[in-house]
Amino acid sequence: MNVPIYLDHHATTPVDPRVLEAMLPYFTREFGNPASRTHRFGWEAERAVEKARRHVADLIGAQPQEIVFTSGATESNNLALKGTAWASRGRGNHIVTLPTEHKAVLDTCHRLESEGFRVTHLPVGQDGLLDLDRLHAALTPETILVSVMAAHNEIGVLQPIAEIGRLCRERCVRFHTDAAQAAGKIPIDVQAASLDLLSLSGHKIYGPKGVGALYVRDASPPLALTPLADGGGHERGFRSGTLNVPGIVGLGAACEICSQEMREESVRLAALRNRLRDSILMKLGEVSVNGSLERRLPHNLHLTLAGVDAQALLMSLSELALSTGSACTSARPEPSYVLKALGLPDDQADASLRIGLGRFNTEEEIDYAAERIVEAVTNLRALSAAPFR
Ligand SMILES: *Cc1c(COP(=O)(O)O)cnc(C)c1O
Numbered sequence: 001m002n003v004p005i006y007l008d009h010h011a012t013t014p015v016d017p018r019v020l021e022a023m024l025p026y027f028t029r030e031f032g033n034p035a036s037r038t039h040r041f042g043w044e045a046e047r048a049v050e051k052a053r054r055h056v057a058d059l060i061g062a063q064p065q066e067i068v069f070t071s072g073a074t075e076s077n078n079l080a081l082k083g084t085a086w087a088s089r090g091r092g093n094h095i096v097t098l099p100t101e102h103k104a105v106l107d108t109c110h111r112l113e114s115e116g117f118r119v120t121h122l123p124v125g126q127d128g129l130l131d132l133d134r135l136h137a138a139l140t141p142e143t144i145l146v147s148v149m150a151a152h153n154e155i156g157v158l159q160p161i162a163e164i165g166r167l168c169r170e171r172c173v174r175f176h177t178d179a180a181q182a183a184g185k186i187p188i189d190v191q192a193a194s195l196d197l198l199s200l201s202g203h204k205i206y207g208p209k210g211v212g213a214l215y216v217r218d219a220s221p222p223l224a225l226t227p228l229a230d231g232g233g234h235e236r237g238f239r240s241g242t243l244n245v246p247g248i249v250g251l252g253a254a255c256e257i258c259s260q261e262m263r264e265e266s267v268r269l270a271a272l273r274n275r276l277r278d279s280i281l282m283k284l285g286e287v288s289v290n291g292s293l294e295r296r297l298p299h300n301l302h303l304t305l306a307g308v309d310a311q312a313l314l315m316s317l318s319e320l321a322l323s324t325g326s327a328c329t330s331a332r333p334e335p336s337y338v339l340k341a342l343g344l345p346d347d348q349a350d351a352s353l354r355i356g357l358g359r360f361n362t363e364e365e366i367d368y369a370a371e372r373i374v375e376a377v378t379n380l381r382a383l384s385a386a387p388f389r
Pocket of ligand 1: 010011071072073074075102104149151152153178179180181200201202203204210211212
């Protein structure tokens with residue numbers, strides 16, 4: 001067993017060796033620019049990019065021409081939100097989202113507010129889920145976009161995107177989902193969920209960092225989306241710039257593997273996750289699971305361990321690679337804004353731990369992790385002399 005054991009798969013995932021294998025020729029031998037139309041190098045690069053586009057599309061039930069390659073989910077979210085807002089000026093100025101969204105959505109909304117757009121952050125329940133009646137009530141004739149993530153990067157909850165999509169389609173409001181944590185982990189279908197825009201990221205699905213995609217529904221008339229950057233008009237004009245061919249090949253290979261293995265992998269990881277949860281809950285009192293238990297990613301566990309400072313806990317768990325929350329915000333000392341939005345008081349938010357299992361974790365590792373967590377929590381509680389057993 002190699003330590004530290006990696007249990008932080010919501011932050012990033014290792015590149016699957018099969019993905020790396022697929023990418024390697026495109027750094028050296030097949031280095032062509034897919035926009036080169038006059039020789040074999042360009043043709044081969046273009047062929048590889050189009051094959052990857054098919055694999056990405058297949059994973060989410062889209063058509064290949066609906067996939068726009070980007071540098072990751074952050075860029076995809078920016079393009080979806082700013083692109084929609086800028087293209088919709090004059091038609092409406094209202095955007096609806098959740099306070100628990102990833103910063104790539106929240107900070108983008110914040111920027112748009114400074115440009116005069118109005119943003120509604122709908123509250124979520126204690127289970128982290130959106131109440132559809134609230135969404136119904138929030139939509140106005142001015143609403144141009146609803147952005148709700150499919151699966152949460154901290155607490156792992158799955159929003160009712162099919163119901164949200166149906167409502168948005170009825171009201172002629174564009175619907176975007178940040179599926180960086182959902183794609184490749186649970187079935188997601190852009191048709192079934194009436195999606196107009198969907199963001200995904202390579203490095204969350206055992207592909208490389210710095211590559212992702214935005215699904216842009218092929219509608220007639222075409223969806224108006226103002227690009228973030230001007231240039232050669234690549235990717236249907238939505239994303240100019242020479243394509244990251246090795247990265248795109250890796251993203252495609254990662255999507256292909258997920259399409260083939262997601263079903264089995266999610267069953268295996270859910271069983272490991274439940275085993276971990278049960279052994280922790282059996283041996284420790286005063287532990288609660290955050291977020292809906294039913295509507296949840298199979299590989300996510302999010303715990304509040306009463307009386308334990310999670311930062312101190314992580315310091316004493318050097319054999320485990322874990323985190324308290326989003327990698328993008330955990331540099332700041334404040335408690336997670338996500339847990340606050342669920343109504344957790346600061347002391348409970350500070351006692352919370354995010355566990356994200358992944359493709360290469362074994363049962364042996366999970367049993368070891370459970371032992372170490374139980375031991376560390378027991379020691380910390382004894383030190384603090386608080387009334388916990
Ligand atoms: C990781 C993540 C992002 C950012 O993706 P990058 O590809 O790293 O830019 C956005 N949203 C969610 C939900 C994520 O988990």
